Amino acid sequence: MLKIRGLRKQYGKHIAVDGVDLDVRRGETVVIMGPSGCGKSTMIRCVNRLTEPDAGEILVDGKSILSLDDQSLREFRRTVGFVFQQFNLIARLNVLDNVMFHLVLAGVPREQAEARARKALAKVGLESSEHKHPANLSGGEQQRVGIARALASNPQLMLWDEPTASLDPILIGEVLDVMEELVRTTNTTSIIVTHEVGFALKVADRIILMDKGKVVEEGSPRAIFADPQSEVGKKYQRLIAS
Amino acid sequence: MFRFFRDGLYRDYIILILVTIIAGAAVSSGVAWAVDVYFGDTIQEMIGDNGEFDLILHIREASEEAAVRELERIAQQQYPGAVISKTISLAGQVNYLFGFPKEAKTAETFSRLPSIFNAVPGLNSYTVIVEPSVLVRGVHPSISDTLQQRFNQIGGVSFAFRDGKNMLIVLEGAEHSKRVMNEVKQILKDYQVLEIRFPMGFDVDVQSTGDAVIQLLRKEYPGAKLANVSSTEYGEELDALMKTLVEMRHFLLSYASKVTIKLAPGSTVVMGEQIVVQGLSQQVPASGEEAASDHVVIEILEVNGDQAQGMIVSGSAAADGGVLTQPGYEYLSESKIGKPVGEVRIENERYRLNYAIEESLRLLRELDGLSVEAALAVERADKVLTTFQEALMQLEVLQVQMQQLNKGLAEKGAQSTSEQLIISLFINGLLKSIAKSGSETAEEFDLDQLENLDIASMRSSLESIAEQIGSIQEIDVQAIIDQVSDIRDSLPDLDDEEIGKSVRLVDNYIAGQVIPGERIQILVEKGPVDTEAVEPLIRSRLQNQYLNVYSIAAGTVNPDTRTEVFRILKEVRATIAGILSIVLVGVFLILDHATIFSTLKWFRANQKQPRHGLAKLMNPVALFSAAVGAAVLAATYWLSRAAVPYVSMATVAVIGMGLGAAVGIFSEKFSPVRADEIMAGLALGLNNAQIMHEIVIPDGRPGLLQLMNRAKQKF
Numbered sequence: 001m002l003k004i005r006g007l008r009k010q011y012g013k014h015i016a017v018d019g020v021d022l023d024v025r026r027g028e029t030v031v032i033m034g035p036s037g038c039g040k041s042t043m044i045r046c047v048n049r050l051t052e053p054d055a056g057e058i059l060v061d062g063k064s065i066l067s068l069d070d071q072s073l074r075e076f077r078r079t080v081g082f083v084f085q086q087f088n089l090i091a092r093l094n095v096l097d098n099v100m101f102h103l104v105l106a107g108v109p110r111e112q113a114e115a116r117a118r119k120a121l122a123k124v125g126l127e128s129s130e131h132k133h134p135a136n137l138s139g140g141e142q143q144r145v146g147i148a149r150a151l152a153s154n155p156q157l158m159l160w161d162e163p164t165a166s167l168d169p170i171l172i173g174e175v176l177d178v179m180e181e182l183v184r185t186t187n188t189t190s191i192i193v194t195h196e197v198g199f200a201l202k203v204a205d206r207i208i209l210m211d212k213g214k215v216v217e218e219g220s221p222r223a224i225f226a227d228p229q230s231e232v233g234k235k236y237q238r239l240i241a242s
Numbered sequence: 243m244f245r246f247f248r249d250g251l252y253r254d255y256i257i258l259i260l261v262t263i264i265a266g267a268a269v270s271s272g273v274a275w276a277v278d279v280y281f282g283d284t285i286q287e288m289i290g291d292n293g294e295f296d297l298i299l300h301i302r303e304a305s306e307e308a309a310v311r312e313l314e315r316i317a318q319q320q321y322p323g324a325v326i327s328k329t330i331s332l333a334g335q336v337n338y339l340f341g342f343p344k345e346a347k348t349a350e351t352f353s354r355l356p357s358i359f360n361a362v363p364g365l366n367s368y369t370v371i372v373e374p375s376v377l378v379r380g381v382h383p384s385i386s387d388t389l390q391q392r393f394n395q396i397g398g399v400s401f402a403f404r405d406g407k408n409m410l411i412v413l414e415g416a417e418h419s420k421r422v423m424n425e426v427k428q429i430l431k432d433y434q435v436l437e438i439r440f441p442m443g444f445d446v447d448v449q450s451t452g453d454a455v456i457q458l459l460r461k462e463y464p465g466a467k468l469a470n471v472s473s474t475e476y477g478e479e480l481d482a483l484m485k486t487l488v489e490m491r492h493f494l495l496s497y498a499s500k501v502t503i504k505l506a507p508g509s510t511v512v513m514g515e516q517i518v519v520q521g522l523s524q525q526v527p528a529s530g531e532e533a534a535s536d537h538v539v540i541e542i543l544e545v546n547g548d549q550a551q552g553m554i555v556s557g558s559a560a561a562d563g564g565v566l567t568q569p570g571y572e573y574l575s576e577s578k579i580g581k582p583v584g585e586v587r588i589e590n591e592r593y594r595l596n597y598a599i600e601e602s603l604r605l606l607r608e609l610d611g612l613s614v615e616a617a618l619a620v621e622r623a624d625k626v627l628t629t630f631q632e633a634l635m636q637l638e639v640l641q642v643q644m645q646q647l648n649k650g651l652a653e654k655g656a657q658s659t660s661e662q663l664i665i666s667l668f669i670n671g672l673l674k675s676i677a678k679s680g681s682e683t684a685e686e687f688d689l690d691q692l693e694n695l696d697i698a699s700m701r702s703s704l705e706s707i708a709e710q711i712g713s714i715q716e717i718d719v720q721a722i723i724d725q726v727s728d729i730r731d732s733l734p735d736l737d738d739e740e741i742g743k744s745v746r747l748v749d750n751y752i753a754g755q756v757i758p759g760e761r762i763q764i765l766v767e768k769g770p771v772d773t774e775a776v777e778p779l780i781r782s783r784l785q786n787q788y789l790n791v792y793s794i795a796a797g798t799v800n801p802d803t804r805t806e807v808f809r810i811l812k813e814v815r816a817t818i819a820g821i822l823s824i825v826l827v828g829v830f831l832i833l834d835h836a837t838i839f840s841t842l843k844w845f846r847a848n849q850k851q852p853r854h855g856l857a858k859l860m861n862p863v864a865l866f867s868a869a870v871g872a873a874v875l876a877a878t879y880w881l882s883r884a885a886v887p888y889v890s891m892a893t894v895a896v897i898g899m900g901l902g903a904a905v906g907i908f909s910e911k912f913s914p915v916r917a918d919e920i921m922a923g924l925a926l927g928l929n930n931a932q933i934m935h936e937i938v939i940p941d942g943r944p945g946l947l948q949l950m951n952r953a954k955q956k957f
């Protein structure tokens with residue numbers, strides 16, 4: 001479904017993503033791991049062009065994403081759910097509005113949008129909080145709103161950029177549970193950037209290891225952590241063992 | 243960058259710019275208009291409707307009641323139909339407006355203003371505000387009559403009259419104002435007052451010097467009509483101060499010790515130079531040595547041949563008898579004593595004055611006693627005279643009796659008896675002795691001579707002496723003594739050194755200044771005389787390099803008070819509008835446009851590589867914001883009919899550019915971007931317009947932008 005070839009992104013002299021190739025099949029759950037600053041976020045943002053890559057090719061269902069015009073790009077983005085590390089909720093809007101406003105702006109009638117939003121909120125267990133504002137929610141709840149917002153557009157592809165990285169350990173669990181549930185019950189294609197090794201082992205169809213802007217290893221979770229080939233892989237192996 | 247404005251945002255932004263301009267112009271001209279109306283009303287309140295009142299009478303608060311009664315009397319009896327109205331009062335003074343009835347608004351009335359109102363109690367002064375009129379200020383008295391006649395002949399002029407140094411030209415209607423003003427200016431151009439000012443201390447005979455100048459100018463300007471119109475009055479307060487200072491300088495100098503230097507042959511001194519004498523010091527000055535601190539230093543004030551005048555600048559020289567004569571020496575740098583210059587004579591005027599006062603006090607005290615004694619003496623003389631006269635009369639009787647006795651004796655017989663002889667001898671002796679007491683020259687005594695004494699005239703002269711002595715006694719001699727003592731005590735207790743310093747101080751202050759009165763004014767008709775050209779000529783003709791020649795207008799034209807006030811108001815209005823439009827545009831840029839500039843910058847940074855250093859400052863957003871600032875401010879300024887003095891439209895545009903650029907460069911400080919929310923918007927497939935309407939603007943500062951956004955905002 002997704003095909004990335006020779007993806008490159010450079011910030012000044014620093015090369016954040018250095019010629020990444022990646023293929024993701026429909027319905028597959030791919031977990032990307034790697035040390036901090038290795039270019040995971042940059043790469044995943046390039047997929048829906050929140051970051052404009054310098055070179056390379058991104059194809060979704062054979063369609064080049066990089067050559068889309070503004071209008072088509074927006075239409076494409078509406079089919080991709082993006083979950084941010086910092087949740088990126090609209091502080092001004094309540095939970096329900098946060099989950100439905102983009103649907104209304106995309107032309108979905110209000111009642112329909114509201115129904116979809118409520119359904120999405122139910123999936124993340126927040127149906128009772130729809131009138132609260134983000135500031136009055138815990139970090140875990142906020143991230144669940146973020147997930148519901150992504151789900152509300154019925155995405156064909158979900159991009160997760162370290163959804164639990166800014167949560168404290170107690171709250172991480174509730175978010176990971178929701179994510180696991182989603183991966184199990186839906187058939188949505190997912191690319192998940194995370195440092196949660198346990199979670200990766202449980203949900204990943206495939207794990208990609210990155211280091212210094214490059215993909216250094218990929219394979220099934222068991223294969224990678226049983227017999228890592230790369231430096232990074234070996235570090236993760238030791239982490240699991242301890 | 244302009245990609246950002248797609249999705250209809252450019253339309254929104256143009257509307258925002260237009261709304262900014264209209265709102266800015268509306269608010270600034272609105273506020274300016276309100277100020278205008280407020281002041282206009284205040285003026286209306288202050289000086290009434292146009293043409294309604296002719297005078298403002300300034301009256302002491304305490305006399306208000308009496309003054310009003312008198313004003314009402316004037317209005318009822320002299321000018322029926324006159325209107326009186328109280329206006330604002332300030333600082334112990336109440337002000338009343340007074341308007342003559344229409345038929346009384348004549349030259350005759352206005353030229354009699356002082357006599358009309360002279361009985362108003364507590365009237366401090368009045369201001370003429372007759373409308374419509376043209377005011378000519380500072381009319382030279384020598385031409386006010388001529389000008390009045392000429393002004394009266396201008397079309398549209400009802401009449402002109404003098405009000406102190408001003409001349410008011412009352413118009414038939416306000417519509418004539420501009421034209422009359424121009425004609426008046428034209429008339430005033432025919433006259434010019436040349437003023438020649440002399441430096442301080444220069445005594446000038448106003449008449450002859452003025453005539454000399456006229457003669458000179460006549461040659462240079464044959465066509466001009468010239469008249470000497472010098473007057474000796476000093477109008478300006480500064481002039482009075484200068485005059486006082488000069489008088490004080492004279493006084494101080496006359497009070498200081500008079501120093502005359504008789505220069506030794508071959509010696510020269512110049513004005514300002516200093517010499518030194520021994521004074522009362524123990525130490526005799528010697529050439530080459532250093533002067534002692536109690537030596538007397540003298541500054542040369544004037545040199546005439548081998549005579550010089552000076553003034554003590556340090557040390558004291560009060561000698562007994564008030565005069566000190568000592569050799570003088572050059573006083574060189576570092577207090578060194580130089581060559582002898584001649585004989586210095588120091589006369590202490592204060593000593594002399596004191597002496598004179600002491601003497602007259604002594605005499606006055608004696609005079610008191612003297613007059614009493616003199617009165618007594620006259621009285622005694624009078625008594626003597628009376629006794630003498632009585633004696634004389636008795637003597638005459640005696641003489642007659644004696645003659646008869648002698649005759650009788652002779653008749654009795656030719657031979658005298660010894661008895662007769664004795665009697666005859668006795669009588670002669672007696673007569674002789676009486677005559678001696680009346681006259682010194684009674685050698686050859688003759689009673690007839692004695693009779694010739696003019697007793698009456700002696701008496702009358704005695705009486706006049708008595709009278710005079712009496713009048714001396716009537717004078718309160720003690721009061722005179724007290725007065726003179728007071729004078730002695732109040733004489734400044736200054737020594738020469740202090741006087742010298744004061745004189746120098748005064749000199750420094752008035753250095754280069756010109757004293758009033760020592761000026762000549764020449765009225766020029768059909769000139770004008772070029773002051774710069776004639777100044778050197780007059781200088782050389784009068785042999786004075788320090789005089790100055792000025793040209794003074796014969797008068798300056800102003801519109802009437804109301805027109806003038808409204809003209810100023812208009813300027814104030816335009817200035818307020820200008821300043822307000824700058825401030826408002828600044829505020830709008832910060833409140834509204836900064837949000838857009840920040841977002842624009844964020845989008846640029848997110849789409850391309852971030853820039854650094856100069857490139858950051860030169861970024862297109864700053865240029866764009868500068869252009870927006872210039873356009874918005876220029877348009878707002880123009881629309882609000884603003885005009886700040888000395889600020890041109892180009893300057894306004896530059897100010898706008900500066901404002902815009904500053905707001906552009908520092909936009910994040912005024913309106914920070916919520917990058918995470920924008921990022922979410924982008925990820926959710928919102929277009930730029932939607933991101934602006936739903937995320938950026940509602941998050942920004944409240945302002946026009948938010949107001950306009952209300953209609954578009956869905957959440």
Ligand SMILES: Nc1ncnc2c1ncn2[C@@H]1O[C@H](COP(=O)(O)OP(=O)(O)OP(=O)(O)O)[C@@H](O)[C@H]1O
Nearest residue numbers: 011014015016035036037038039040041042043162
């Ligand atoms: N907008 C940017 N401007 C400049 N450098 C950037 C920018 N975004 C990322 N980088 C740099 O690119 C490199 C890769 O960053 P990226 O965020 O993709 O790493 P990451 O793998 O997601 O790390 P982490 O686990 O900390 O999130 C880092 O060195 C980072 O400093």
Ligand SMILES: [Mg+2]
Nearest residue numbers: 040041042162
């Ligand atoms: Mg990251």
